[in-house]
């Protein structure tokens with residue numbers, strides 16, 4: 001990758017919503033220039049994160065011991081924005097609170113919102129639709145609005161299937177949602193609102209997309225104070241955090257990568273970020289108010305801007321802030337000379353999206369990174385004393401039995417401390433969603449898009465083959481003396497023992513063979529070793 005902030009020409013086929021900076025453009029104005037009115041409003045708003053069943057999230061795998069949940073950052077950001085303009089807002093994290101539809105309706109009855117906003121990734125859309133249906137049945141006067149990554153990828157089909165959503169928005173919601181509320185309140189026409197999806201009789205209209213808002217610091221930070229007590233209801237992944245009192249943050253939007261399996265529909269290709277000051281203030285605030293000193297940066301490209309990264313690290317070091325954190329990175333954006341600074345600033349783990357150990361497969365998914373670069377990157381993370389974790393995807397288009405074996409061998413050959421894999425899912429909003437059918441069997445049912453289920457089986461494989469390789473991978477990677485010793489050495493506190501126990505149970509459940517090993521796979525593995 002050559003440019004950090006530049007827009008890139010993305011060649012893609014199909015009819016999905018294109019979100020390249022050049023096409024939609026950047027909005028360089030200030031939030032205040034939109035002229036939204038301040039002051040207490042009489043329009044009440046409820047934002048709901050839908051409850052999604054365990055099976056729906058994790059598919060066939062029993063990951064009950066390590067299941068995680070974190071505050072829904074998207075609607076927390078919306079809540080914060082509209083609260084600034086005086087809208088009474090309530091967040092209902094029905095997922096974290098384990099609520100049923102009738103629990104939700106009870107709270108709707110008590111709060112009496114005029115507008116209910118729901119969010120959804122693809123895997124959650126039917127849950128959000130069920131809630132909207134119950135709300136409309138309870139009180140048809142309430143305006144229901146769906147936003148988030150799923151509807152951004154599939155605006156027309158979503159409103160066609162679910163008539164209980166009155167309106168939808170595509171892309172980022174801070175400005176568009178505030179504009180909708182203002183127009184509802186003033187009884188002004190809504191059809192002019194950019195990024196709005198609306199019905200005109202039978203017809204569904206998708207208005208032109210709003211440009212990407214550039215100065216992210218002008219959006220107030222997510223309203224963490226509006227979700228139920230943070231540490232009673234949420235637990236971040238035991239694998240991604242250092243402490244149980246940990247918070248996940250998104251501090252930049254977009255990625256300049258071109259990976260064909262990735263859905264960048266909401267945030268776009270390109271890169272915008274909060275300043276170091278904004279981030280440090282937010283971390284300090286969470287530390288002072290909630291005692292949070294461990295952070296998991298979910299950003300697609302946390303390390304995307306080298307000057308910002310440097311400033312963040314130097315700030316933490318200068319002020320001796322007692323923070324630990326982890327982040328994700330593309331191998332080509334991690335610079336060896338930054339690693340020791342990151343370590344000094346509390347970075348304890350870096351996850352690298354490696355995806356495959358076969359260069360042909362990496363190239364076909366347009367990862368644009370070489371295996372050699374990945375190796376250098378992992379080495380430099382290790383040399384700095386930071387924990388390294390590699391993420392891989394099995395079952396890619398063009399995958400062969402050889403390429404999966406190459407991936408597993410490659411993962412074991414890297415000096416990674418941890419590795420994990422998911423199965424390829426051609427997500428709505430990604431390029432592969434439109435082309436996957438050419439490369440294998442694809443089941444596009446929305447409820448199955450959780451990356452733990454197998455909804456795409458590449459030509460030359462069966463589902464069982466993929467499951468078999470998965471279990472083989474977990475055993476081969478983790479049951480090695482180096483890794484086992486690393487885990488034993490790590491245990492230094494009661495919290496460590498608890499984490500180790502949870503991880504161990506999840507591991508055992510994952511690798512127990514419930515299925516018969518396909519004969520030809522046995523043959524191939526024996527031949528290979």
Ligand code: B12
Nearest residue numbers: 070071072073074117118119121122147148172173263298
């Ligand atoms: C953080 C994150 C997570 C966190 C969730 C934290 C949380 N509770 O919010 C975790 C790690 C839990 C997670 C899990 C999953 N994730 Co995830 N995740 C992300 C990530 C990196 C950032 C999302 C984010 O917080 N962005 C910042 C906020 C501000 O943006 P936002 O949430 O999109 O919200 C904005 C708009 O969408 C809109 N909006 C949202 N809701 C609403 C509602 C209304 C009413 C309105 C008007 C607007 C609106 O306004 C918001 C503010 O601008 C995205 C990548 C990306 N580029 O989007 C993937 C992404 C959303 N995840 C994805 C997936 C597939 C998953 C999983 C299903 C699979 C997996 N990877 O395991 C799981 C979920 C199931 C499970 N097993 O837990 C895909 C979704 C694709 C799709 N079409 O569904 C994405 C897009 C990754 C990708 N690039 O392909 N994820």
Ligand code: SF4
Nearest residue numbers: 255257258259262300
């Ligand atoms: S998978 Fe990661 S590197 Fe690739 S485009 Fe998506 S966010 Fe960027």
